[in-house]
Amino acid sequence: xxxxxxxSADAGTGGTRVTQSHEWPAGASARVAEAPVSTRSPGGxxxxxxxxxxxxRKFGAERAFRGLTLAAGTAVLVIIAAIAIFLVAKAVPxxxxxxxxxxxxxxxxxxxxxxxFGIGALAFGTVLSSALALLIAVPVALGxxxxxxxxxxxxxxxxxxxxxxLLAAVPSVVFGLWGxxxxxxxxxxxxxxxxxxxxxxxxxxxxxxxxASVMLGALVLAIMVLPIITSLSREVFLQTPTxxxxxxxxxxATRWEMLRTAVLPYGRPGIIAAMMLGxxxxxxxxxxxxxxxxxxxxxxxxxxxxxxxxxxxxxxxAFGEANETGRGALIASGLVLFTxxxxxxxxxxxxxxRRREFTESAA
Amino acid sequence: MAKRVxxxxxxAYYGGFKAIENINLTVEPKTVTALIGPSGCGKSTxxxxxxxxHEVLPGARVEGSLTIDDQDIYDRDVDVTAVRRTIxxxxxxxxxxxTMSIFENVVAGLKLNGVRKKSILEDAAEKALRAANLxxxxxxxxxxxxxxxxxxxxxxxxxxxxxxxxxxxxxxDEPCSALDPIxxxxxxxxxxxxxxxxxIIIVTHNMQQAAxxxxxxxxxxxxxxxxxxxxIEYDNTQKIFSNPSVKKTxxxxxxxxx
Ligand SMILES: Nc1ncnc2c1ncn2[C@@H]1O[C@H](COP(=O)(O)OP(=O)(O)O)[C@@H](O)[C@H]1O
Ligand SMILES: [Mg+2]
Numbered sequence: 001x002x003x004x005x006x007x008s009a010d011a012g013t014g015g016t017r018v019t020q021s022h023e024w025p026a027g028a029s030a031r032v033a034e035a036p037v038s039t040r041s042p043g044g045x046x047x048x049x050x051x052x053x054x055x056x057r058k059f060g061a062e063r064a065f066r067g068l069t070l071a072a073g074t075a076v077l078v079i080i081a082a083i084a085i086f087l088v089a090k091a092v093p094x095x096x097x098x099x100x101x102x103x104x105x106x107x108x109x110x111x112x113x114x115x116x117f118g119i120g121a122l123a124f125g126t127v128l129s130s131a132l133a134l135l136i137a138v139p140v141a142l143g144x145x146x147x148x149x150x151x152x153x154x155x156x157x158x159x160x161x162x163x164x165x166l167l168a169a170v171p172s173v174v175f176g177l178w179g180x181x182x183x184x185x186x187x188x189x190x191x192x193x194x195x196x197x198x199x200x201x202x203x204x205x206x207x208x209x210x211x212a213s214v215m216l217g218a219l220v221l222a223i224m225v226l227p228i229i230t231s232l233s234r235e236v237f238l239q240t241p242t243x244x245x246x247x248x249x250x251x252x253a254t255r256w257e258m259l260r261t262a263v264l265p266y267g268r269p270g271i272i273a274a275m276m277l278g279x280x281x282x283x284x285x286x287x288x289x290x291x292x293x294x295x296x297x298x299x300x301x302x303x304x305x306x307x308x309x310x311x312x313x314x315x316x317x318a319f320g321e322a323n324e325t326g327r328g329a330l331i332a333s334g335l336v337l338f339t340x341x342x343x344x345x346x347x348x349x350x351x352x353x354r355r356r357e358f359t360e361s362a363a
Numbered sequence: 364m365a366k367r368v369x370x371x372x373x374x375a376y377y378g379g380f381k382a383i384e385n386i387n388l389t390v391e392p393k394t395v396t397a398l399i400g401p402s403g404c405g406k407s408t409x410x411x412x413x414x415x416x417h418e419v420l421p422g423a424r425v426e427g428s429l430t431i432d433d434q435d436i437y438d439r440d441v442d443v444t445a446v447r448r449t450i451x452x453x454x455x456x457x458x459x460x461x462t463m464s465i466f467e468n469v470v471a472g473l474k475l476n477g478v479r480k481k482s483i484l485e486d487a488a489e490k491a492l493r494a495a496n497l498x499x500x501x502x503x504x505x506x507x508x509x510x511x512x513x514x515x516x517x518x519x520x521x522x523x524x525x526x527x528x529x530x531x532x533x534x535x536d537e538p539c540s541a542l543d544p545i546x547x548x549x550x551x552x553x554x555x556x557x558x559x560x561x562x563i564i565i566v567t568h569n570m571q572q573a574a575x576x577x578x579x580x581x582x583x584x585x586x587x588x589x590x591x592x593x594x595i596e597y598d599n600t601q602k603i604f605s606n607p608s609v610k611k612t613x614x615x616x617x618x619x620x621x
Contacts, residue, residue: 154421243458247521249419251472251528252448261471265462 087331094328102332107297108314110329111322117329119311119336124299126310126337129214129289130282132303133221138275140222141229146259148230149237161234168227176291179220180212184292187216191304206305212294214308220292221285225278232277236270237263269352276348283341289313311337365392365562366449366531368413372427374591375405375412377420382408384591385427388581390532395554395563397573397600400583401615405592406566409583410534413564414450415443431532448476451530455537457517459509459524466505468520472528487527495523496553515546522553526561533557535565539572551576570616574604582612 057063095102097115105118144164148157188211194204240263248258264271290313294306311333319330368390375383383405390396398406411417412425415436429436436446459468469488470478478484488505492498497519501512509520518538525533535554539547554576557563567573573580581597596603596612607613 241458241461243454243456244460246416246419246454247458247460247524248471248475250414250416250447250452250454251475251524252444253475254444257475261475262460265460268462 087335090328091332091335092328094325095332097325098329106299108318108329111326115325115329118297119333121297121299122309122311122314122333123336123340125214125293125308126283126312126340128301129218129221129293129308129310130279132214132218133225133282134275134279136218136222137226137229137278141226141274141278142233142271144226144230145233145237146263148234150255150259150263161231164227164230164234168231172224172285172288173291175220175224176288179216179288179292183220184211184216187211187213187219191215194304203301203303206302209306210304212292212306213302213304214293215303217289217293217308217310218303220288221282224285224288225281228281229274229278232274233267233271236267236274239270240266272348272351276345279344280341283337283344284312285310286312286316290316365560366432367392368450368532368562368564369430369433370409370413370427371429373409373412373429374426375408375417376422376424376426377408378422381591383412383583384593386594388594388597390562390564390579392562393558393560394578395558395565395576396579396581397577398564398566398581398583399568399570399573399615400592400595401585402568403588403592404583404585406583407536408592410452410536410564410566413532414452414534415446416452418443448472448528449530450532450534451525451528453518453522453525453533453535453538456541457514457521459512459517459520461508461510463509464506465501465509465512465520468509469523469527471524476528488523491523491527492520494526494557495519496549496556497523513546515542515549518542518546518550519553522550522557526557530561532562532564535563537566537568540568547572570604574600580604582607582609582615584611584615 094110094115098110098117099114100107100116100118102118104120105116106121108117108122109115110117148161148164152160191204191210191213192208195206195208195210198204199206244262244266245258248261251261253261289308289310293308293310293313295309295313295317296307297309298307300307315330315334318326322330370386370388373383373386374381386409398410400406408417413429413436415425417423417425425437431449435441436450460471463471466485466488469491470484473484473487478487489498489502492501497516500516501520509517512520518541522533522538539550542550551572554563554565558578565573565577577600579598580600580603582595582603583592584595585592596607596609598608602608603612604616607616613619
């Protein structure tokens with residue numbers, strides 16, 4: 001007969017457009033489980049030579065490599081611990097000197113003889129602008145990624161994908177300057193329009209001036225995180241097993257239904273990871289926001305009036321003229337930012353972990 | 364619930380490459396028809412042109428006419444998703460949706476058709492799983508991932524998923540080639556039961572299997588590599604395996620070539 005399953009598999013796999021290496025994860029794992037135990041090649045017996053088995057080597061490459069990796073791992077941990085201790089040691093005296101409540105005071109004047117500074121407004125601004133940026137960027141990014149992976153002709157998809165990757169490499173100061181000098185004027189016009197028509201919604205209220213607002217900052221942030229999220233999601237979507245895409249199509253799915261049934265669920269952990277990377281970049285973004293936000297120290301949900309501030313932007317703005325206590329205060333704010341990022345990451349991991357049973361068999 | 368499938372002068376291309384040429388054959392309702400032949404002779408290509416899955420590959424196209432009960436499925440006005448719902452397909456390797464539970468896998472096709480009501484979905488899932496001889500093995504773990512089942516169970520899950528949408532015709536492309544002998548037997552048994560309700564067309568490279576499960580057998584072959592596959596002989600399975608009329612068929616089933 002001469003027909004091997006592998007040979008005839010070609011027709012079945014040649015589906016829409018997916019890398020070969022990821023086809024049929026489910027089937028593949030099941031096959032491994034059911035395959036007869038493979039015996040080692042006959043040549044393997046030659047080593048023993050019929051005599052006693054050779055003794056294990058005491059100082060082989062294996063051991064050296066293990067020692068090297070252990071040393072590297074330990075070094076990383078030690079360095080991280082040292083940095084943490086250094087930062088905490090710097091922050092604590094400043095926090096002691098603070099004459100206001102660090103969590104609730106809305107202002108940042110740590111360089112005075114009676115230092116006053118609070119993280120509340122900054123942390124709020126950080127989370128607000130990042131969340132807003134993500135809210136804007138994610139749907140757009142997923143749309144672009146799906147287009148590139150499943151709608152665009154393959155060549156165009158690859159070319160545009162490359163372009164998106166290039167966009168991710170643009171330094172943030174370029175985005176910041178562009179946001180401040182070019183993008184701010186249309187955003188101001190749009191803000192005025194929003195204020196006129198939707199001013200009754202507190203988000204769009206106030207009586208100006210508009211422009212250098214949370215909205216501008218969030219839009220610039222959204223544009224900055226768009227390439228990362230797009231690029232990673234596209235990568236994940238391309239890895240959907242052809243077999244699953246064909247299964248959906250064969251059940252009578254339209255292309256969009258196929259994407260919803262097979263591609264999006266399969267890519268879910270990847271999408272979450274991409275979002276978290278985007279959020280990480282947004283939370284830590286410094287210079288672009290220092291350039292675009294209006295820099296105020298109040299907690300406000302108003303998106304269009306001049307204002308807004310974030311922990312990282314504040315560090316960039318205030319570090320230059322900070323004295324000893326001022327630097328300590330900024331370090332303390334940095335630690336808070338670190339904690340926020342950590343919480344975001346842990347949450348993302350928890351979400352991915354919850355569905356592990358379903359995603360692991362797919363990987 | 365079962366329909367007649369008729370192919371006339373079906374020719375299929377992958378870009379510029381002609382993979383099958385002028386296939387003519389009619390499959391009667393409620394029968395099992397086996398497609399056999401050497402590797403690369405276009406069995407899968409022909410099968411995939413029956414439910415219009417061939418055309419999902421870029422550059423792939425089909426010429427000629429294919430009808431089910433006299434309706435041309437390649438007609439301009441025909442909705443391709445309706446064709447695929449009417450003509451279900453089971454693939455060579457089990458391909459349950461990895462992110463879905465057993466239950467979700469079985470009802471995936473129904474959900475695509477807009478069925479949302481839980482009781483309807485549950486009834487349909489039980490019916491399909493029973494029909495696929497899988498109910499007893501999975502009824503206590505319907506919420507577990509479909510990909511966690513054994514290969515044979517996964518393939519029966521895929522069969523359940525296919526028949527849950529109540530198609531008229533079921534296409535199977537070497538459904539047992541990735542399975543162990545016991546699972547293979549389970550699926551062959553299943554085919555006997557399923558032909559009460561469906562028209563079944565199965566590609567197999569296993570001639571004993573073709574002889575065991577099918578009523579009619581179609582033998583495909585190619586002259587040499589690069590030539591399009593053709594239908595050499597199509598007859599009752601018994602006839603094909605005992606007294607084929609074409610020499611090439613005889614050579615193939617006696618193992619002299621292929
Ligand atoms: N995706 C594809 N692109 C191009 N050629 C293909 C593709 N799939 C199959 N072919 C070719 O079409 C011919 C028929 O293949 P196929 O239908 O898979 O044969 P069979 O199922 O009988 O083994 C073969 O020559 C094969 O190489
Ligand atoms: Mg094949």
